[in-house]
Amino acid sequence: MDDFDEEDGHHAGGPKPYIDRQEQPTRVGLICPDVRGNLSSHSIEARQAEFEGLAEAIHLDVIFSEVLRVREVRPATYLGGGQVQTIADRVKSDKLDLLLVDAPLTPIQQRNLERETGTKVLDRTALILEIFGERAATREGVLQVELAHLNYQKGRLVRSWTHLERQRGSGGTGFMGGPGETQIESDRRQITDRIVLLEDRLDKVKKTRAQQRAQRTRAAIPVVALVGYTNAGKSSLFNRLTGAGVFAEDLLFATLDTTVRKITLPHGREVMLSDTVGFVADLPHDLVAAFRATLEEVTDADIILHVRDIANPDNLAQGHDVLKVLEELGVSGETTPIVEVWNKIDLLGDQGQALASASPVGRVAAAMPVSAVTGQGVEDLLLLIEKTLGEQSRTYQVHVPHSAGSDIGWLHSHAEVISRDEPTEQGSGFVVRVDPRHKTEFLERFNGRIEGVES
Numbered sequence: 509m510d511d512f513d514e515e516d517g518h519h520a521g522g523p524k525p526y527i528d529r530q531e532q533p534t535r536v537g538l539i540c541p542d543v544r545g546n547l548s549s550h551s552i553e554a555r556q557a558e559f560e561g562l563a564e565a566i567h568l569d570v571i572f573s574e575v576l577r578v579r580e581v582r583p584a585t586y587l588g589g590g591q592v593q594t595i596a597d598r599v600k601s602d603k604l605d606l607l608l609v610d611a612p613l614t615p616i617q618q619r620n621l622e623r624e625t626g627t628k629v630l631d632r633t634a635l636i637l638e639i640f641g642e643r644a645a646t647r648e649g650v651l652q653v654e655l656a657h658l659n660y661q662k663g664r665l666v667r668s669w670t671h672l673e674r675q676r677g678s679g680g681t682g683f684m685g686g687p688g689e690t691q692i693e694s695d696r697r698q699i700t701d702r703i704v705l706l707e708d709r710l711d712k713v714k715k716t717r718a719q720q721r722a723q724r725t726r727a728a729i730p731v732v733a734l735v736g737y738t739n740a741g742k743s744s745l746f747n748r749l750t751g752a753g754v755f756a757e758d759l760l761f762a763t764l765d766t767t768v769r770k771i772t773l774p775h776g777r778e779v780m781l782s783d784t785v786g787f788v789a790d791l792p793h794d795l796v797a798a799f800r801a802t803l804e805e806v807t808d809a810d811i812i813l814h815v816r817d818i819a820n821p822d823n824l825a826q827g828h829d830v831l832k833v834l835e836e837l838g839v840s841g842e843t844t845p846i847v848e849v850w851n852k853i854d855l856l857g858d859q860g861q862a863l864a865s866a867s868p869v870g871r872v873a874a875a876m877p878v879s880a881v882t883g884q885g886v887e888d889l890l891l892l893i894e895k896t897l898g899e900q901s902r903t904y905q906v907h908v909p910h911s912a913g914s915d916i917g918w919l920h921s922h923a924e925v926i927s928r929d930e931p932t933e934q935g936s937g938f939v940v941r942v943d944p945r946h947k948t949e950f951l952e953r954f955n956g957r958i959e960g961v962e963s
Contacts, residue, residue, distance in 0.1 A: 736815035738786030841871030
């Protein structure tokens with residue numbers, strides 16, 4: 509049993525889904541509220557298309573998708589009374605199993621909408637959680653998704669929480685509270701206890717990842733992290749660069765679990781390439797918090813490749829959403845070089861004109877147009893990664909006496925040894941490239957023995 513296995517046998521597969529899957533696809537209606545006065549960098553058409561993509565990501569049967577103009581948000585139902593009645597009629601006539609609303613609903617609004625429409629209602633956050641629950645492929649991913657589920661559900665105990673149903677009926681033992689404990693109090697206690705347990709296990713995940721990153725740091729292997737809006741083509745590019753078989757499909761959130769592979773750049777330098785979960789507009793805060801252990805691969809990266817679907821008309825707004833999440837993680841172009849990868853140029857009608865009108869978001873070191881599908885521009889991207897890493901590093905000529913064998917070991921483990929002179933009676937001369945993160949230690953260790961510096 510490893511750190512992430514279940515000791516108690518409960519919750520073996522993570523949280524119970526919000527959507528009950530049947531043999532027949534779940535029939536759903538999509539509502540995209542367009543609230544007057546709400547400022548968004550995304551057009552309502554782009555938001556509707558993305559919401560439809562989220563529903564299709566878990567193969568729901570979308571019966572209708574409709575934009576509703578909302579003058580003001582109603583505290584009770586979010587939507588206006590006439591709109592709710594129209595939706596209720598549509599639910600009945602279309603025999604819908606589920607209604608999805610592209611907005612953050614309060615527990616009261618969700619409950620009232622369910623009562624008024626006669627069907628189950630989920631908001632944007634619940635849908636994203638549902639997708640993440642289906643995509644989680646590793647034990648770590650399952651833990652992270654369940655933690656996000658629980659934090660979301662904790663505030664919704666105004667109604668029965670079906671995830672706990674199978675642990676009830678124990679006659680006052682086990683998870684059930686003592687005499688007089690209400691169902692909501694019992695549920696809240698179970699959720700809180702489970703959250704504490706999951707956070708403890710994810711803390712172990714965090715420590716394990718920190719150890720792995722420390723090993724890569726000691727080995728002086730730079731880390732290049734792929735980030736981007738969901739479905740921008742990160743995993744396809746990752747597969748193109750590494751030859752790995754990471755799940756890459758034209759679906760939102762096709763990748764959930766971080767994958768790391770070693771690749772060799774054109775002139776022989778090795779780097780670790782990391783593929784991460786995609787971002788999306790209004791990514792639930794609980795999800796960002798739960799996946800922080802995974803996303804810390806990004807915070808420790810030497811270079812960030814921000815992959816943008818340059819063929820998507822909404823790509824500029826998507827790029828800004830990615831930067832917002834990076835800022836939440838404490839990452840910016842001021843602290844880490846960001847290279848924008850303008851992907852899917854094979855889908856552009858007039859490449860020259862489209863690329864001429866494209867512009868980077870935020871501060872970037874460079875931008876490179878590529879196609880992960882055809883391979884166009886990929887070799888140039890690898891050269892750009894190499895060049896960007898080289899600009900961060902400095903090359904030194906250093907002398908090491910024979911008596912200082914440990915210093916030779918340090919150079920091989922903390923720097924890139926470019927060449928070594930023939931040994932003399934005094935020792936050996938090395939030409940080494942040192943990354944910024946090892947520069948201070950290098951200068952202190954080899955003080956007085958550095959014979960030359962190159963930019």
